[in-house]
Amino acid sequence: MWTVEDVRPQGPILFVTTFFVLLLVSLNFYIIYSEIKAHEQKEDKNRELSGLEPLPKKKSIFKRG
Numbered sequence: 001m002w003t004v005e006d007v008r009p010q011g012p013i014l015f016v017t018t019f020f021v022l023l024l025v026s027l028n029f030y031i032i033y034s035e036i037k038a039h040e041q042k043e044d045k046n047r048e049l050s051g052l053e054p055l056p057k058k059k060s061i062f063k064r065g
Helices: 012-049
Strands: none
């Protein structure tokens, strides 16, 4: 039978896998943030083309503008 210690990454492999996990989390955050910004810009452009007033700027983590 194997134990957890037998399959746990050790040494350099532990650092490589940790680096890849952090890289993927960062990339995912960047892509989602870009999609949110693109959606806000598209929404503003559609409101401008239809002659509506622009939405007020939000005070949050994802600021408009």
